[in-house]
Amino acid sequence: MKEVKAYAASANDAPLKEVNINRRDLLDNDVSIDIMYCGVCHSDIHAKLNDWGNAKYPIVPGHEIIGKVTAVGSNVSNHKVGDLVGVGCMVDSCQECSACKEDQEMWCENGSTSTYNSKDPHLGGHTLGGYSKLIVVREEFVLKVPTNLDTKAVAPLLCAGITTYSPLKHWNVKKGDKVGIIGLGGLGHMGIKFAAAMGAETVMITTSEEKAKDAKRLGADQVIISKDESQMKEHNDSFDFILNTIPVGHDVNPYLALLKRDCTMCLVGAIEPLENVHGANLILRRKKLAGSLIGGIKETQEMLDFCGEHNITSDIEMIDMQDINNAFERVQKNDVKYRFVIDMETL
Amino acid sequence: MKEVKAYAASANDAPLKEVNINRRDLLDNDVSIDIMYCGVCHSDIHAKLNDWGNAKYPIVPGHEIIGKVTAVGSNVSNHKVGDLVGVGCMVDSCQECSACKEDQEMWCENGSTSTYNSKDPHLGGHTLGGYSKLIVVREEFVLKVPTNLDTKAVAPLLCAGITTYSPLKHWNVKKGDKVGIIGLGGLGHMGIKFAAAMGAETVMITTSEEKAKDAKRLGADQVIISKDESQMKEHNDSFDFILNTIPVGHDVNPYLALLKRDCTMCLVGAIEPLENVHGANLILRRKKLAGSLIGGIKETQEMLDFCGEHNITSDIEMIDMQDINNAFERVQKNDVKYRFVIDMETL
Incomplete structure (x- = not known):
């Protein structure tokens, strides 16, 4: 075992602060990574606050990890010392069940x-995330990071990126499709970039007039202000796909109305009860309401490669490790464009 | 114009009674049909009661029509005098828009x-349905009825049949799939028959212990009593497709839990607000909640041909036209196995 510095919270109401944690000794299939950058995901805050009721303390958040390989186990052939790599939301799975075999390790x-x-299957206790100097991960869960991109701004791709890329690919978004992205935050700003890069007519759907300009800068062709009923009505029955990034329960009915017949709206944010979905909004025109969570490892690599080709990264604000508690507060107030990334040099 | 007998209600709180109505003179593309049987659909009652706020009086319900062709217009080549035919929920559409061209005339x-x-595009006013002696319909909306089936029991296929067949086909139900049918009524009993005929492992999901036996007689391989939480839990994450025929708003969450990852539950009954759908039930395992309404004319013909091949009809109770008000009451109490059909000889 190796002792490394990390930032942890000891309880839901405690601030994050510096601690020492243990990382396992390198196994034959392991990769040891010196962490350079780690994105700050809204999930990190939910987890720390125990909003989902499953928090284990001390908690070390962080699942948007970028780093350099410093050592590899004797069986590792896919990564070598010095490689620029990433680790996302998962670090292990059985690799044998039908979900794993279909590259859906998250299930x-x-x-x-x-x-x-x-x-933690190795050390016992629970796994500790990327707000730390070093992590040891089995090779299958280590991603290759394109070297032509701004490395810091790649970090959020490991969660915000794959979370939005995966449903856009699953529902086959392509040139000529009219695609709506609801909500302009960490997820939504990646949704716009991906949909635009896939060739879709990309429409930002937001409550906020202020965000309209920024959406266009990010690649949106059009913006709909969702509070404006007449604007919404003009777009009824016109969307091939809608990616809904709203992070809380809400009324999906006005958005379902925007879909063409036979088309889908996919939730990626609202892990909460929705307001009453009206059955008629699905039955009339055979519409679909679906959900999606991150993506498998193979698809995460595909997403990173896509980003390399299309020169896509996240819009970020860099912070020092010591600023994390302030950053959490700002994320909760939606005051970030669009993702904080921790410079792990500062730890 | 031709005057024919029919049964109509003059207001939402008035009983249906005998009246005379007008049918148009035969146009070049029209088929004139002497109505032999008409099924009693729950929609007939909703429409008569103005539950959907769009009722036009006097209302003549009935969209599960079986009859004999008595005359055809000069351009009609697809039907001839003496043919056994059916008419379902639609009698006209533009035939030119993308929906019509894709055989989705209902949209x-x-x-x-x-x-x-x-x-009514021909006579003005509004269209009058199948609770009558005769109807004139443009040929594209007239279906051929297999002659090897019990003709009376074919009537409900024109709505209850296509409403359940279409989603089972759209979501590609096939041999080996585990398919759930929720609710055993006019729609549900057809769902069981179709899913079983398609080779699926067919599971009836019902609140009622009483209905379990009947479900098996109709072709269900298994029955789950939905009020029994432990029974439900045993089947979590196991269904390839679920057809939900519950006709009112309800809590879909326990049913979504039954789906395998990536699979769909389709609503065909609940044209009403659902209780709070929990976003997590869609996001975790990429599940889909969808809806479907009847089906296009081409698919309705395919469904009738499938019924001819597989010897499928509805389970019915025959009534005289004069019994219709009583039948409406019994349908509202769910007291019918599983569809009333009016013998139009009695009008």
Whole structure:
């Protein structure tokens, strides 16, 4: 075992502060990574606050990890010392069930291991995330990072990126499609970039007039202010796909009305009860309401490669590790464009 | 114009009674049909009661029509005098929009004409349905009825049949799939028959212990009593497709839990607000909640041909036209196995 510095919270109402944690000794299939950058995901805050009722303390958040390989186990052939790599939301799965075999490790039937807050199969206790200097991860869960991109701004792709890329690919978004992205935050700003890069007519749907300009800068062709009923009505029955990034329960009915017949709106944010969905909004015109969570490892690599080709990164604000508690507060107030990334040099 | 006998209600709180109505003279593309049987659909009652706020009086319900062709217009080549034919929920559409061209006339962008309660493009006023002796329908909306089946029991296929067949086909139900049918009524009993005929492992999901036996007689391999939480839990994450025929708003969350990852539950009954759908039930395992309404004319013909091949009809109770008000009451109490059919000889 190796002792490394990290930032942890000891309880839901305690601030994050510097601690020492243990990382396992390198196993034959392991990769040891010196962490350079780690994105700050809204999930980190939910987890720390125990909003989902499953927090394990001390909690070390962080699942948007970028770093350099410093050592590899004897069986590792896919990564070598010096490689620029990433680690996302998962660090292990059984690799044998039908979900794993179909590259959907997040639905591993034997339970995938999350980067933090999961049972740790090696050291016991629970896994500790990327707000730390070093992490040891089995090779299958280590991603290759394109070297032509601004490395710091790649970090959020490991969660915000794959969370939005995966449903856009699953529902086959392509040139000529009219695609709506609801909500302009960490997820939504990636949704716009991906949909635009896939060739879609990309429409930002937001409550905020202020965000309209920024949406266009990010690649949106049009903006709909969702509070404006007449604007919404003009776009009824016109969307091929809608990615809904609203992070809380809400009324999906006005958005379902925007879909063409046979088309889908996919939730990626609202892990909460929605207001009453009206059955008629699905039955009339055979519409679909779906959900999606991150994506498998193979698809995460595909997403990173896509980003390399299309020169896509997240819009970020860099922070020092010591600023994390302030950053959490600002994320909760939606005061970030669009993702904080921690410079792990500062730890 | 031709005067024919029918049964109509003059207001939402008035009983149905005998009246005379007008049918148009035969146009070049029209088929004139002497109605032999008409099914009693729950929609007939909703429409008569103005539950959907769009009733036009006097209302003549009925969109599960079986009859014999008595005359055809000069351009009609597809039907001839003496043919056994059916008419379902639609009698006209533009035939030119993308929906019509894709055989989805129910979503005609210029508005399809429902068999009753729609604007009548020929006589003005509104269309009058199958609770009558005769109907004149343009040939594209006249279906061929297999002659090897019990003709009376074919009537409900024109609505209850296509409403359940279409989603089972759209979501590609096939041999080996585990398919759930929620609710055992007019729609549900057809859902069981179709899913079983398609080779699926067919599971009836019902609140009622009583209905379990009947479900098996109709072709269900298994029955789950939905009020029994432990029974439900055993089947979590196991269904390839679920057809939800519950006709009112309800809590879909326990049913979403039954779906395998990436699979769909389709609503065909609940044209009402659902209780709070929990976003997590869609986001975790990429599940889909969808809806479907009847089906296009081409698919309705395919469904009738499938019924001919597989010897499928509805389970019915025959009534005289004069019994209709009583039948409406019994349908509202769910006291019918599983569809009333009116013998139009009695009018």
